[in-house]
Amino acid sequence: MAKEFTQLSHAVRNLRRRPTRTAILVAAIGLLVSALVFALSFVRRVESSIRTASDRLGADLLVVPTGSRGAAEDVLLDNAVKTFYMDRSVVERVRAVKGVARVTSQTYLATLAGGCCDVPETIVAAFDQESDFVVAPWLPGKLGKKLEKGEAVVGSESAFNIRVGLTQVDGRLFGKTFRIVGVLEKTGTGLDTAIFVDEKNVDELLRSGTARSPPGSVSVVFAKVDAGEDPARVAGVIEDTIIEADAVARRDVGQTVLRAFGDVRRVFLVTFVLASVLAACLAWAVFSGVAHERIREIGLMRAIGAKESHVVKLFLLEVVLVGALGSLLGVLAGTGLSLVVVRGFDILKAASAGLGVADRLAIGALGLALGTGICVVGALSPIRSTRKTEPLVVLKGD
Amino acid sequence: MPRLVAEAVTKTFGADGTSVAAVQGASLAIDRGDFVAITGHSGSGKTTLLSMLGGLSRPSSGRVLFDGTDLYRFDGDALSEYRCLNVGFVFQFASLLSALTARENLLLPARFRPSPRGGAELEARALELLELVGLRDRADAYPFELSGGQQRRVAIARAFMNEPQLILADEPTGDLDEETEAEVMKLFRAMNEQRGTAFVLVTHDTGLARQAGRRAEMHRGVLREL
Numbered sequence: 001m002a003k004e005f006t007q008l009s010h011a012v013r014n015l016r017r018r019p020t021r022t023a024i025l026v027a028a029i030g031l032l033v034s035a036l037v038f039a040l041s042f043v044r045r046v047e048s049s050i051r052t053a054s055d056r057l058g059a060d061l062l063v064v065p066t067g068s069r070g071a072a073e074d075v076l077l078d079n080a081v082k083t084f085y086m087d088r089s090v091v092e093r094v095r096a097v098k099g100v101a102r103v104t105s106q107t108y109l110a111t112l113a114g115g116c117c118d119v120p121e122t123i124v125a126a127f128d129q130e131s132d133f134v135v136a137p138w139l140p141g142k143l144g145k146k147l148e149k150g151e152a153v154v155g156s157e158s159a160f161n162i163r164v165g166l167t168q169v170d171g172r173l174f175g176k177t178f179r180i181v182g183v184l185e186k187t188g189t190g191l192d193t194a195i196f197v198d199e200k201n202v203d204e205l206l207r208s209g210t211a212r213s214p215p216g217s218v219s220v221v222f223a224k225v226d227a228g229e230d231p232a233r234v235a236g237v238i239e240d241t242i243i244e245a246d247a248v249a250r251r252d253v254g255q256t257v258l259r260a261f262g263d264v265r266r267v268f269l270v271t272f273v274l275a276s277v278l279a280a281c282l283a284w285a286v287f288s289g290v291a292h293e294r295i296r297e298i299g300l301m302r303a304i305g306a307k308e309s310h311v312v313k314l315f316l317l318e319v320v321l322v323g324a325l326g327s328l329l330g331v332l333a334g335t336g337l338s339l340v341v342v343r344g345f346d347i348l349k350a351a352s353a354g355l356g357v358a359d360r361l362a363i364g365a366l367g368l369a370l371g372t373g374i375c376v377v378g379a380l381s382p383i384r385s386t387r388k389t390e391p392l393v394v395l396k397g398d
Numbered sequence: 399m400p401r402l403v404a405e406a407v408t409k410t411f412g413a414d415g416t417s418v419a420a421v422q423g424a425s426l427a428i429d430r431g432d433f434v435a436i437t438g439h440s441g442s443g444k445t446t447l448l449s450m451l452g453g454l455s456r457p458s459s460g461r462v463l464f465d466g467t468d469l470y471r472f473d474g475d476a477l478s479e480y481r482c483l484n485v486g487f488v489f490q491f492a493s494l495l496s497a498l499t500a501r502e503n504l505l506l507p508a509r510f511r512p513s514p515r516g517g518a519e520l521e522a523r524a525l526e527l528l529e530l531v532g533l534r535d536r537a538d539a540y541p542f543e544l545s546g547g548q549q550r551r552v553a554i555a556r557a558f559m560n561e562p563q564l565i566l567a568d569e570p571t572g573d574l575d576e577e578t579e580a581e582v583m584k585l586f587r588a589m590n591e592q593r594g595t596a597f598v599l600v601t602h603d604t605g606l607a608r609q610a611g612r613r614a615e616m617h618r619g620v621l622r623e624l
Contacts, residue, residue: 392454
């Protein structure tokens with residue numbers, strides 16, 4: 001049984017006449033769309049990772065020393081090893097602010113890279129177990145007790161770094177041996193690379209002289225606000241009240257990183273626009289050649305009854321097929337690239353939040369629409385020129 | 399078939415001063431069942447006259463009336479519809495679409511009809527026409543797989559696909575051997591006699607022309623009915 005002859009099969013047959021030329025255009029559109037999908041996936045993933053990480057910190061507000069907001073975000077979102085301190089009295093002053101429901105604090109100590117026998121350079125976070133609501137949710141119930149002096153729990157990636165397995169091991173921090181008694185679940189935040197000890201250890205570490213932080217200080221205060229309270233308003237009150245502290249509402253955490261990332265997005269955009277112009281020019285050149293090459297065929301079609309619209313539809317179908325096929329391949333390649341290569345980017349190393357199905361579908365649909373659209377726009381002028389072809393050309397012979 | 403009338407049509411090419419009149423004041427009326435052969439030397443204007451009758455080329459002066467209406471007052475789409483529904487062309491030169499098989503080349507004009515018929519019916523008709531020109535077994539061959547004569551026969555079959563009332567054939571048997579030429583002429587006569595399809599045949603071959611019911615001759619653009 002012969003296959004049914006349709007306009008679609010006619011268009012496909014035309015495209016297969018010049019497979020190399022068709023493949024080049026498909027590849028060009030595919031490359032353009034894969035770059036777009038990769039860039040969008042990258043940007044979206046960074047944004048969503050920062051958002052997710054800030055959400056997972058469990059606090060509505062962060063209070064850090066004035067001027068240390070960027071450093072705090074680096075530690076909490078990007079696993080950086082940085083220290084900053086403010087007076088411990090800030091904890092109680094934050095607690096006293098109207099609208100604040102709960103507070104807890106952490107003090108960050110940096111281990112030294114290459115120090116003899118110590119674990120690799122990392123942040124040691126001393127936290128108050130009584131008030132804590134940041135670390136505890138990520139500690140599986142198996143610990144079953146409070147941390148004692150000389151005991152530590154580690155983030156999921158630190159556990160890997162210092163080879164903590166299912167058995168308890170000892171690690172040396174600031175020259176002192178700590179028994180690692182637990183591993184946090186993966187949080188996708190800076191907590192993953194930190195080591196946590198009870199704040200009762202801090203005084204002893206400072207006395208030993210190997211850890212350095214001002215006495216009676218904390219690095220960050222985490223706060224939860226009362227139900228229905230606006231964290232941004234409370235943050236404003238804290239900044240007005242406590243001059244030596246910056247307060248950051250959760251929705252604003254990561255804004256420093258995102259603002260810096262805006263430049264990267266603009267580079268992506270400019271690159272995409274330039275590549276789009278190039279792809280459109282290629283589509284124009286290819287379909288100009290096609291229209292010129294098929295002038296007798298178009299004349300013949302017109303002579304045997306085709307209207308202008310029949311010819312235009314046939315060409316448009318070919319253009320859409322090329323654009324859609326290239327875009328589809330580009331979406332697949334870009335998505336694959338974003339999954340495979342993305343781990344090579346430092347900014348995403350801490351990101352546990354992958355893109356959701358909805359995000360990927362939206363990016364894919366955008367890639368398909370833009371890739372196909374750019375191909376159509378490029379080919380529009382040659383397609384329009386086919387309308388001018390007179391049926392008489394068919395009588396003129398070869 | 400509504401009457402097709404060429405009224406003193408003239409076609410000139412080129413700019414003023416250097417213009418050449420390919421057809422000069424030709425008049426011809428074609429009714430249902432007519433079989434007209436037009437002979438003449440190369441360059442005498444036969445093909446140009448045919449193109450004006452077929453709605454392919456606007457006359458410089460004069461009118462071509464179809465059912466009393468001037469064809470060239472139609473807009474582009476209406477003229478396409480006229481060609482699609484009423485006229486079957488057999489062109490002098492190779493005129494198959496190279497990307498399509500013989501069967502698909504036949505199906506092509508049917509796709510341009512304002513109300514296309516069902517696929518199965520069209521398929522059957524295409525194969526029936528290929529059978530009539532002796533190429534049923536070559537239905538799925540591409541033009542490059544067919545000889546020049548076979549391509550010509552496919553083009554002839556295609557001209558009948560939309561069951562037109564008028565066939566305009568320009569040297570339709572030029573590439574054919576004597577036996578096939580006789581088969582094609584037999585097919586033309588059968589269509590003419592059984593269905594009343596009108597034919598206008600342009601040919602160098604006076605023997606072929608003698609088989610037509612009416613004969614005309616063109617000389618330097620002037621048409622003279624014999």
